[in-house]
Amino acid sequence: MESSLETSNSPPKPSFTPRNSTTTPHQNKFFRSTSTKESSFSNFPYTPPRRSSPSLTQSLHASPVSSPLHPHRLSPSKAQQLPAAPDLHTAYRCVSSVLKKDGQILSIAASNGLVYTGSDINVIRIWKLPEFSECGHLKTKSCMVVALEVSHDRVYAAYGDGKIRVWQRTWDDGLRHVRLATIPKAGNYVRSYISGKDKSTKHLGPITSLALNVSDDILYSASLDKTVKVWRISDLKCIETIQAHSEPVNAIILADDGVLFTASDDATIKVWRRNFCRGEQPHSLTVTLPAKYSPVKALTLTPDGAILYGGCTDGYIHYWLKGWYSGQLKYGGSLQGHTHAVMCLASVANFVVSGSADSTSRVWAREQDGQHSCLAVLAGHRGPIRCVSAFSGRFGEDSEEGNGCTICSGSLDGVIKVWRVTCVNGGNRCSNNAQSGSEYFDL
Numbered sequence: 001m002e003s004s005l006e007t008s009n010s011p012p013k014p015s016f017t018p019r020n021s022t023t024t025p026h027q028n029k030f031f032r033s034t035s036t037k038e039s040s041f042s043n044f045p046y047t048p049p050r051r052s053s054p055s056l057t058q059s060l061h062a063s064p065v066s067s068p069l070h071p072h073r074l075s076p077s078k079a080q081q082l083p084a085a086p087d088l089h090t091a092y093r094c095v096s097s098v099l100k101k102d103g104q105i106l107s108i109a110a111s112n113g114l115v116y117t118g119s120d121i122n123v124i125r126i127w128k129l130p131e132f133s134e135c136g137h138l139k140t141k142s143c144m145v146v147a148l149e150v151s152h153d154r155v156y157a158a159y160g161d162g163k164i165r166v167w168q169r170t171w172d173d174g175l176r177h178v179r180l181a182t183i184p185k186a187g188n189y190v191r192s193y194i195s196g197k198d199k200s201t202k203h204l205g206p207i208t209s210l211a212l213n214v215s216d217d218i219l220y221s222a223s224l225d226k227t228v229k230v231w232r233i234s235d236l237k238c239i240e241t242i243q244a245h246s247e248p249v250n251a252i253i254l255a256d257d258g259v260l261f262t263a264s265d266d267a268t269i270k271v272w273r274r275n276f277c278r279g280e281q282p283h284s285l286t287v288t289l290p291a292k293y294s295p296v297k298a299l300t301l302t303p304d305g306a307i308l309y310g311g312c313t314d315g316y317i318h319y320w321l322k323g324w325y326s327g328q329l330k331y332g333g334s335l336q337g338h339t340h341a342v343m344c345l346a347s348v349a350n351f352v353v354s355g356s357a358d359s360t361s362r363v364w365a366r367e368q369d370g371q372h373s374c375l376a377v378l379a380g381h382r383g384p385i386r387c388v389s390a391f392s393g394r395f396g397e398d399s400e401e402g403n404g405c406t407i408c409s410g411s412l413d414g415v416i417k418v419w420r421v422t423c424v425n426g427g428n429r430c431s432n433n434a435q436s437g438s439e440y441f442d443l
Helices: 002-007 056-061 186-195 437-442
Strands: 088-099 105-111 114-119 123-128 133-139 145-151 154-159 164-170 176-183 207-213 218-223 227-232 237-243 249-254 260-264 268-274 283-290 296-301 307-312 317-322 329-335 342-348 351-356 360-366 372-379 385-392 403-411 415-425
Touching: 088 372, 105 403, 105 415, 114 145, 114 403, 133 176, 145 207, 154 207, 218 249, 227 249, 260 296, 268 296, 283 329, 307 329, 307 342, 307 351, 329 372, 351 385, 351 403, 360 385, 360 403, 360 415, 372 415
Parallel strands: 105 145, 105 385, 207 249, 249 296, 296 342, 342 385
Antiparallel strands: 088 415, 105 114, 114 123, 123 133, 145 154, 154 164, 164 176, 207 218, 218 227, 227 237, 249 260, 260 268, 268 283, 296 307, 307 317, 317 329, 342 351, 351 360, 360 372, 385 403, 403 415
């Protein structure tokens, strides 16, 4: 991938195959299966379900560990290796599965009761909650929607051609999306190139991640070309190019205070701050966080910004704690459970959701003492999970029947699944257990 970026004049095609890397053995404080080498997705042993199959409903929903009456329980030997949870009863189930002829699902974003999904084709599908029914789509000439961000009724989508399309969402006479612009603007790019100014406006490689800072009128984009570009939203101009890493940048995330985190194949996470007095290069590197010699593929922050999580190709999720007074990040430990690369992360309330190339998602609970426990293993996809999104309560609404969350997962098998996880203290029965099994299979 690196050689293609350096020698080719045309943007290379993005690849979501985890790179093989030599990992240092770790002591297993948590239960996990040992995986010394990551397999490429081209050789991954799974068969996408066929739309013509008469057993499609059962194949999409049925899973021995995700039935509505099958709470997640650990074996005694494994339970001793995990931090003890304070008498938690967890129930989880798949409430919806959708298969379209869109190829691999590459990106998911949720906002105001709507879920946006991007895939290999040139269509972004829009789904309405809670019924998770398709209510519209956004279509362009370009294919492969690799990243999505939604904020303030604007939708930002990064495509395989290295460009970002922007839509304005309106509710006049029903839900509508109006195409606003393409970043970078074609005219500005050509004029800049001819005049010899800012030839690097467009990414030289595929975009991998987007992040928004609406208060500062800034959009960030990360790319396999090892850079992060800073775009001014008001005029859609590139105002800075950050030479972020020595290897491709896989993920970026922005804290509420404007601090930017970047993750790369160079097995580090870098922390950047913006200084308005520094002229043309306002972003400066403040600290580099090593990720135990494993490429970092995904990032997420807790809602209060106190904990940073990084998912790596060796299946570990490392996390760093932010000091309340100093604000400095200190390594807190790792979450172990996935057997293949962690490809995506999401955080909501006190839950962390991870999606992996092992075709499972895991839901982790963060306790008050800082310890983490695995509440659920969501199995049902037949391919690597590329993207996840999570919201509190039931479909983003506050739940009065327990502490839980709703999760949307997209996989390279082309299936989008919606999961409901509920966790209550004590011996109380979970609210999901009161629902009939027939409802589970009839969705």
